Amino acid sequence: MSSMGMRGSARGTVDASLHVPVRAAWRGVAGVLVVLVCLLVPFCALSNTMPVARPDSVVVARPHGLRAQMPAVTFVHSRHGHMRCGLCHHTMESLGAAERCSSAGCHDMVAPHCPREKASGRYFKNAFHDSPASCRGCHAERSAEGHNAGPVACKGCHR
Ligand code: HEC
Numbered sequence: 511m512s513s514m515g516m517r518g519s520a521r522g523t524v525d526a527s528l529h530v531p532v533r534a535a536w537r538g539v540a541g542v543l544v545v546l547v548c549l550l551v552p553f554c555a556l557s558n559t560m561p562v563a564r565p566d567s568v569v570v571a572r573p574h575g576l577r578a579q580m581p582a583v584t585f586v587h588s589r590h591g592h593m594r595c596g597l598c599h600h601t602m603e604s605l606g607a608a609e610r611c612s613s614a615g616c617h618d619m620v621a622p623h624c625p626r627e628k629a630s631g632r633y634f635k636n637a638f639h640d641s642p643a644s645c646r647g648c649h650a651e652r653s654a655e656g657h658n659a660g661p662v663a664c665k666g667c668h669r
């Protein structure tokens with residue numbers, strides 16, 4: 511009984527002397543773990559959503575009912591390699607997938623009937639030519655600024 515008490519108190523003394531540094535050390539380790547987790551969680555979240563299989567060359571789909579005036583356009587992803595997917599696939603972050611430009615409710619209007627419809631973003635043709643994030647719009651802006659760019663002339667894309 512008394513020897514147990516002795517041992518107990520001896521251990522108590524050792525523990526007491528180690529108490530603070532051991533705790534501090536663990537707090538340090540915990541801190542490092544928290545930092546690692548904070549760094550890794552967004553990384554894992556990204557790596558889950560990033561690798562969407564992507565065809566290199568894709569014929570841009572045309573909406574149902576289009577009476578085309580121009581030859582169809584083939585888009586090549588690898589020639590646009592460093593761009594953020596969401597620049598073109600601007601619904602990708604909310605949907606987690608690349609949609610067709612001409613999906614229902616998107617740029618699916620084939621024949622505008624009035625000036626308002628003709629100016630609408632839903633008019634299929636409008637999605638590809640004028641805005642800075644569109645095909646021709648980006649090429650035109652970049653070449654005006656003296657950067658490398660894709661074609662601006664109709665036949666460069668419609669061939
Ligand atoms: C410069 C514009 C642009 C960028 C940047 C871009 N894409 Fe695309 N992508 C397109 C176009 C245009 C299509 C054809 C869409 C259509 O047919 O309506 C397409 C098609 C796709 C398709 C096929 C969709 C289907 O329904 O068959 C996938 C998947 C895709 N892209 C993934 C990606 C991923 C992933 C990235 C980023 C790493 C990316 N794209 C970057 C323009 C782009």
Ligand code: HEC
Nearest residue numbers: 583584585589590643644645648649658659660661666667
């Ligand atoms: C944000 C800017 C940007 C957008 C949007 C963009 N492009 Fe480009 N495009 C470029 C740049 C920059 C190059 C030149 C790449 C190079 O020099 O390799 C290029 C190159 C091209 C080329 C020439 C490729 C070749 O093989 O020579 C074509 C064709 C083309 N783009 C079509 C498109 C089409 C179609 C779209 C829309 C679906 C589109 N681009 C959207 C910037 C853009």
Ligand code: HEC
Nearest residue numbers: 570577578579580582583635638645646661662663664667
């Ligand atoms: C940088 C690429 C690019 C250039 C340059 C370009 N277009 Fe387009 N255009 C597209 C894409 C992509 C589409 C949608 C896919 C398709 O129709 O094949 C489109 C669609 C169209 C459409 C609707 C579809 C149809 O054929 O009726 C018309 C009209 C059109 N373009 C006319 C023109 C004219 C005219 C020029 C020259 C003044 C031009 N485009 C230059 C990329 C381009």
